[in-house]
Amino acid sequence: MNAHSEMGFGTMSIHSGHHKDAEGALAMPIYQTSTFCFDTVEEGMAKFAKEIPGYVYSRGGNPTTVELQHKIAALEKGEACVATSSGMGAIGAVLITFLKAGDHVICGECVYGCTDFVIRDTLTKFGVEVSFVDTSDIDMLRAAIKNNTTMIYFETPTNPTMKITDISAVAQIAGEKNIKVVVDNTFAPPPVQYPLAEGADFVLHSITKYINGHGDVIGGAVIGNREDIALISGSSSSKLCGATPSPFNSFLVIRGMQTMELRMERHCKNGLAIARYLEGHPLVDKVYYPGLESSPQYALAERQMHGLFSGVMSFELKEGIGGMTSYEACRKLLNHLELASIAVSLGDPGTLVQHPASMTHANVPKEKREEAGITDALIRLSAGLENIEDILSDLDQAFKKIDL
Ligand SMILES: Cc1ncc(COP(=O)(O)O)c(C=O)c1O
Structure with a gap:
């Protein structure tokens, strides 16, 4: 049997990330629990210390959500994914994990209204410098880069003007200067567009939209390399600031993704x-x-x-x-x-x-x-x-x- 990553998109949407639970359930069950019991104090200590694998508390990890994360990572051809309680949760997770006071961010001149607000108003409040640039114009983008630029953030296509940015051209410029490239792929999820394969460092989604696809869930996701995603899920927004999806919503999105x-x-x-x-x-x-x-x-x-x-x-x-x-x-x-x-x-x-x-x-x-x-x-x-x-x-x- 092929590795999941070599299978067709339709096959992967159904099978990737899935493993039968202990009872052999075909569909991933909803682990609707806030916490997980330990047989002994020693077991709890070892799980907290990550000496042995296992769940401890659903804000930090839940089996239904973990299956969703594996599935989204596979579809975006990424190493790892962290699911969040909204698209804005995903955006917040990347921004607060990878930016610090004194950094400069270049943001596409046209982005979703709430993203615009968080980058224009909230980031600047924390001492992050921000420039809004038409990232479809590569020369303009290059000219906007400063010594302290650490992130280029954009949507392609843009919401709502549908402008396209050449992701691989941006990734090339950014790669020369060690700048992280973050692409909001909400409007063109796989099998339409694969920003990681074009050289982006992170892909973001409002999974509220096409990934769930049924208009009944608010959710988000960040996909990237294992180390970066571990920083988000282990110590930053999703775990400590609490932008975790509910197991029920994770179940619904897994279900929606299969089609x-x-x-x-x-x-x-x-x-x-x-x-x-x-x-x-x-x-x-x-x-x-x-x-x-x-x-x-x-x-x-x-x-x-x-x-x-x-x-x-x-x-x-x-x-x-x-x-x-x-x-x-x-x-x-x-x-x-x-x-x-x-x-x-x-x-x-x-x-x-x-x-x-x-x-x-x-x-x-x-x-x-x-x-x-x-x-x-x-x-x-x-x-x-x-x-x-x-x-x-x-x-x-x-x-x-x-x-x-
Ligand atoms: C491109 C884009 N990114 C992010 C978001 C935010 O997603 P959510 O509403 O799931 O928080 C939206 C919402 O419309 C969006 O259109």
Whole structure:
């Protein structure tokens, strides 16, 4: 039998990380326990001292969560993973474990609103210097590096503007200077994109999104080399600051991951079809989706995202539709959708739409938001798994209602 790492993605999503428990259960049981008993004080001491393996307390480790971590590490082709109670928990874990006062971080100019807040406001409060840079521009990135730069953090594609950064080009520059490269891969998880294979040091996920894929869990994960992940899970955020997932949520994500290949194929296929529909619509000004041949980043996205791209896109409405402001036109379009839900997540079975300027990125200062391309006319859409004809006819009827 092949080693799991040599198997196909669909096979790995089902089998990697799994080992039968003592009772031979096929599905990993939910170890819904806060603590683990020791037969003797000596055994407890030895487990605390890590002289013998074994669980002691679920904030530090739990069998259901450990299976999830093995599975995510295998899918991202990483050595190790630590799962967290949210995507923000994963981001916080990396930042507080590997940064200290006096360090300089380069952050992509367009990132998820809460990430922007933590990096812009919270890190600076602790004496970390921060620059926001368009990391898709490698020359600009190179020019922003200082003697004290220790981390480059970015999303590719960016939320919500779908800009692509060349991960291997960034990793090459960073490698020359011993700078850690952290990629938030939430929008393009495997089998779409593999940042570690491109040279990144860490991959982060909001597993709330595609990895769980069913819209019923908040969770996160960090994947990297064994030593770095041990630093996070053993002594920093996840254990001591407590960003640990519940065993029940770990179980749900393990369950969701088993259909990941099928789901990602459908999300991406629907995404491309919707992006093409929007591109041809007379009320749409611009579509941001790297899988469109008209995208200036198509060639890079094709290579880096293995021709799958993502199910997420954003688009801008034309100005002055029906004499309305951009915001009013967006509001009206979204309110008229009947199948798609207005909600701020992505990667769920159902199609979701939201208005970043007033929702996910409302806390980013307006001028910074607009510099990053998050205008009032921008709508983000996450293609669901519905039949494509139904998604398109929903969009069609909503567009007709704003163009009366
Ligand atoms: C790209 C990206 N990273 C991180 C997060 C944070 O994840 P969570 O909501 O699971 O904390 C989000 C949430 O939308 C996101 O879109």
